Structures are given as structure tokens and as C-alpha cells.
Amino acid sequence: MRPVTQPPSTPTQARRVLAAAKRLIPPTPLSRRLALQSLLFATGFGTFLTGSAVYFTKLVGLSASQVGVGLSVAAVVAFLAAYPAGRVVDIIGPKRTWAVCTLVGALMFALWPFLHGFAAYLAVTVVFELVQNPGGAGRNAYILDVMPEKERVQTQAYMYSSLNVGFTLGALISGVALALDNLTVLRWMPIVTLVLGLVNAFFIVRLPRAERDVRVADKSRRKEPVPGPGALRNRGWMALNFFAGVLETNQVLLNVVIPLWLVEKTDSPHWLLAWLFGTNTVMCIFLPAYTSRGVRTIDDALKGIRISGAFFVLSCLITLLTHSTVGFLTVLLVWLGHVTVTGAELANSASEWAFQAQLMDPRRRGEYGGVGQVFKTAGDGWAPAVFTFLAISWGPAGWLVIAAIAVIATLGMAPAVRSAQRFAARELPPVATEPVG
Template identity: 65%
Template sequence: MSHLRASLRRLIPPTPLSRRLATQSLLFATAEGTFLTGSAVFFTQVVGLRAAQVGLGLTAAGVVSFLLAYPAGKLTDRIGPKRMWAVGALVAAVLFGAWPFIGSFAGYLAMVICFEIIENAAGAGRNAYILDVMPEEERVATQAYMYSALNVGFTLGAIIGGIALAVDDLTLIRWMPLFTLVIGLFNAVFIARLPRAPHDIARSSSGRKSTGVRPTGRGPLHNVGWMLSSFFSGTMWTNQVLLNVVIPLWLVQATDAPHWLLAWLFGTNTVLCIFLPAYTSRGVKTVSDALRSVRISGAFFVASCLITMATHNTAGLLTIFLVWLGHVAVTGAELYFSGAGWAFQAKLMDPARRGEYGGVAEVFSTLGGRWAPALYTFLAMSWHPAGLPSAGWLVIAGISLLAVAGFHPSVRMAERFLTREGIVDGPATDKVEAASTAS
């Protein structure tokens, strides 16, 4: 029992600021999770849209968000990360108040595009704020605790949304966004009350020539290593496509596993993503540590493909176990790459241009992974060369290995760029932040 209590204590962030950031993640995810749980019913039965219209709107919003990711990052650097985050969270919360009054595709399209732009701008501020305000040695651990809190919040939101759906009252579903509005307002106030980060202080003061804030050297669009590593990051994050799209489709169409197993798959993923991020990210302090985590993530990715591939020829309890095990393996890929990604953000960004670097990362990671739902689904479900019904899984596994292989030279290239530009004063592997002590 004492070991259990000690394990549970490790799930609590160790510092007051990290606990506040985890609490904010819980608030945000509870609000969003409640709406997302009932969104399919809301859009189709309340707003009156067809499924194709819902998909078209989300695609359009994704395209607009992609085009504006870089400008949003630059704006974050200009006005300060906390201000960007707080204002974005406030506007996003207020937008939920308009959802009950949307009754057409045109209104839905305008809303979903505006919402995507605002949320992405808030996310740019959030990411830059965390890197700016947390001490270097606490950044990865803090983001791991926040990731756990997000999963707890989405679980709570799913429970609340599920209760609303169980009532089966469209009037209640119509006004459910107001619940998200209220929690979202609390979230915005909570963010506004967080301590200001160094860049926020610098932007609001008259002394704009503060050391460590004024950018030096060229920006991320000249940093080929950063752009390439962001691209490969997008490819590695296609583990989420396996998790949420391909393995569930495979279960339904290519195996004899019962459909109720889907609930266990997603439940297992949620539980693991609550309890394990602090463990899988532990010890990730340098770029070399992060690259090791990338390799581990790639191994889990390949293992998931091979295990799931085997279920085409199994039956009964063995199929159930292997599909579940394949889903657990892809969760391992998610968790280990999360820790690596947080370390790369902390170590490979110019401290004075974190918003801009984040915007570039968003653009190139989108290019590196947005194609995956269509390609992976085709490979797993429809590509059968030489009569091999599951050969597509080998190609998917190969894509992940190429991403792992590409990560290493691109990350080292990004390090050399930072050194050449004078952003760091030596090899960036273990001390990228040496030039940003003011941050």
C-alpha cells in the first residue's frame, strides 16, 4: 500500500507553478471534452448538417489554420505568450456561446474556422509561455504532468457529455455548449492570473532592449534542421492515426474481435496517458536523451504494426489479446515521443523567437503527417499485393522507421544552426539555453 501511495504522489506536480499549469490543463480539457463528446449529435441533429458537411468544415478549418500558423507564432512573440494565451482562451470560450444559435452550414463553417484560428493562436501562446516561464530542468516534467491532466480532463468531459447524451434530449444538447462556455471563462481567468513570463514582462515594459528577449541571428525559416525535424515529428505523430482510425477500422473489418473491444482500447489508452507520462519522460534532459526516446517510440510504432498485422490470421481470444496489445504498443509510441517532443521544443528553439519557431513547427509537422489518415487506411485496408492481405502494415512500419532515421541528422543540423547564429555559445546538445539566462 505504501508503494501505491508513493506512486500516486509522483503523479502530483512537485512545484506550485507546475500544479497550477496542470490544473489549467484539467479545466481546459474538461470544457472541451464535454463539447466534443456530444459534437456529432450536436452538429447533425441540432444544427442539421450532413456528415459530409461536418467533414468539409473541419477540413476547411484545418487549411486556414495551417496557413495562419506561422503568423500566429510571430504575433505571439510580438505581444507576449501569456497575453496571447489568455486572450485566445477568452475568445474561444465566448465563441461557444454562439453555437446554440447556429442553424446552417454557412454559420457552422464560419464558426468552425474562427474557432480553429483562435484555438491555435491560444495554443501558440501556451506552448511559448510554458517554455518561457519554467526553469529549464522542469520543462519536460511539467509538460508530462500537464499531459496527464489533459487526459483526466477529457475523461471527465466525456463522462459529463455522456450523461447529457444518455438523457436523449435535443434541447439539452443544444445548450450544452454553455457549460463549456462557463468552464472556458474560468479557464481564461485562471490563465490571466498565472505569473507573467519573462517575455511578457519585457513586452509590457518600456525597456524593450532587455537582454535575452531581442532576437539575434536568423529566424526558423532559415533553420533547415528545425523545419526537417518538425516534418519528421509530424510523421512520428501519425501514431495517433493508428490509435484513433486505422486500428479501430481494422478491428471492425479485418478481424473477428467483438466491437465492444473498442471501448477497452480507448479506455486503456486514456488510463495509460494519465499515469505514465511522468515516467516515460523521466530522464529526458538533453537532445541525446530525446533522440533515444524517439528510437524507443519508433520501436513501439513498428511493434504495433507487426502485432496488429498478425491478427488477420488469428481467432477468438488470441485476436482480442493481440489487438489490445497492438493498441497498447502504439500508446507507448505516443508517450515516448511526447517526452522527446517536449525536450526538442525546450532545446532547439531560439528563446527570443519561441512563438515563431512554434508556428514553423506547426506548418511542417502538418506537412509531415496530414496525409496519413488516407494513406494508412488505404495501406492497411485495401492494399493487398501478391495476395498478402496485411502487407500494408509493413509499409506503415517502414514509414515510421524512415522518420526515426531522418530525425537524427535533422536535429543535429538544427543544433549546428543555433551555434552558428550565436544563439548558443557551444554545442547545443546539452546547453541550448545558455544564451537565454534572462528567460
């Protein structure tokens, strides 16, 4: 009998699998360090976030409405603080701001085991938001400042994947604590976040200084006025971020509206929620490095916006059908609706990274980030209440209105981006308009 041999295609297939696996690993030492930092942050914060609802109600002594009020107040504070926070980054330096805010934010978790009542919860939540705001602005400015231009979008994609891995690990850690059903164990869970936060702050300090950090450290240059017009004079940038905020309401569909629709308006089993979020997590871990790979120019980014808008609308159309379906068909359609809205998230993220890399003034990245955050909040802050009302109260007609909002935002992005491009060509250094990715 002739011996059985492996088909000749097997080595090629193995090489392809190996090459695909390598693409999930950041290609440069600095991008790997930034991805690891994202993993540290998300693991620590995800550990607290996963069990926060139980923590706030069982240990801090809050009602569900009080938790909601606190988060709403914090959101308003974040909106008001976004622009000043961006200016702080430009004055102090992105890495220093990021590291200090990360350290202070980590230390605040040491307070949670000793807090009780709404006033204490509100105070800590608001202060934490005030700390996180400049920290996030510093992080975003640092990445754009320190990374070579051709690596910026891809590096942010790897960091995005690492965030999702970290939040998954944090959820597993918190899930073990919740499964023990022991309030003493749960009370001291914020210490895990504290420890990982301190490691994260040390990790950030060890990162190389970016150009803006070097400039701030040079006392002879520190008080030099920053050249160029401010971000509030760039109408295209403001409009771009408003429409980007509207398109980012895909997260409201993902995390709020589709789950509520599943529970209230379909016959789907509630365990499907776990499958939906699991699918989203897996896609957001493994796909960002691929979906961002083709985004090299502004035109590529605008194509990504159109793809994101198409997925957004498709998710609405698929989900509205489940109003009148039953059984397995409903389960399949709800799952497809969640998959398509995740596609909208991935395409939109890659495009936004390109816009930030090319259309921000590199001399004012903190300010541009702060202004962008203000207008993004204006674009998405209303969505949880409005989208929930439309879907739950209006049914299929409400989903059509949500889809129409996504279409309007998609159509509005192109003229906003072109306006920001013209401003960049006229007012910003040439580096701000070179291709990335």
C-alpha cells in the same frame, strides 16, 4: 496461539505505493497551477467534443460529409495560419496571446445553440481555428519561457496527464447528457464549455508573467528588434518537425486506422473499442510522469524517438497478424497493438518536449512554434487518408508499408536533430542547448 503479525515488508511496500502516488502530483506550485489549467481546458472542451458528432448532425443539421469537409477546411486554415500565429505570440507576448485567445474561444461556444446549416458551421469552425492557433502557440511558448529549464519536460508531462484526466471528465459529463436523449439538454451543453472556458481564461490571467511578457510590457524595449536569425533559416528545425509529424501519425493509428481495422477486417466484438480507448486513457494519465523522467539531454530524446519508432513498428506487425486470427487471440492482439502504439505516443511526446526546450530560440519561441507546426502538418496531414487506404485496401502488405514509413521517419530524426543542434550552437544563446528534465 501466537498472534498473527504483519510481514515486515508491509510498511516498505506502503511507502513505495505512497511515493509512487506522490510522483503523479506536480512537484512545484507553478507546475500544479499549469496542470490544473490543463484540467480545466480539457474538461470543458472534452464535454463539447464527445457529443459533437451528435450535436452537428441532430442540431446544426449537417451530414457526416459536411462535418468532414468543415474539419478539413479548418485544418487547411490552421496550416496556413501557423507561422503568422507564432509571430503574433512574439509581438504580443505568450501569456497575453494565450489568455485573449482562450477568452475569445470560450465566448464562441455561446454561438452554437443558435447556429444552423453548413455555412454557419463552417464560419464558426474556421474562426475558432484561427483563434486557437495563436492561443496554442502562446501556451507552448509560455511554458518554455516561464518554467525553470530543469522542470520543463516534467511539467509538460504532468500537463499531458491532466489533459487526459480532463478529457475523461468531459466525456463523462457529455455521456450523461447523451444518455438523457433530450435534444434541448444537448443544445445547451456548449454553455458548460463556455463557463469552464471563462474560468480557464481567468486562471491563465492569474499566472505569473514570463520573461517575454515582461519585455513586451516594457514600452521602452517593445520595439527593439529581436536578435538572431529567424526559424525559417534553421533547416534542421524544419526537418526535425517534419519527421516528428510523421511519427505523430501514431495518433492516426490509435484513433482511426486500428478502430476501422477492428470493425472491417477482424472478428473482434465492437465493444472492444471502448476497452482500447479506455486503456489508452489510463496509460496517458498515469505514465507520462514516468516515461519523461529519464529524458534529460538531446541524446536521451533521440533514444526516446528510437523507442517510439520501435513501438510504432511493433504495433503494425502485431495488428497485421489479426487479419488471419480468430476469437480471443484476435482480441488480445488488437489490444496489444493499441497498447504498443500508445507506448509510441508516450515516448515520442517526451522526446519532442526536450527538443522544444533545447533547440528553440528563446527569443523567438512563438515563431519557432509556428514554423514547427507548419512542418508537422506537412508530416502528418496526409496520414488519415493514406494509412486508411493502405490498411483497409492492401491488408497486411499495407501495414508493412506503414511500418516502413515509421522506420524512415525514425532514421531521419537523428540527422535533422544534429543539424538543429549545430545551428543552436552557432546562432542561439547558450541556454538553448543546456540539458533539461
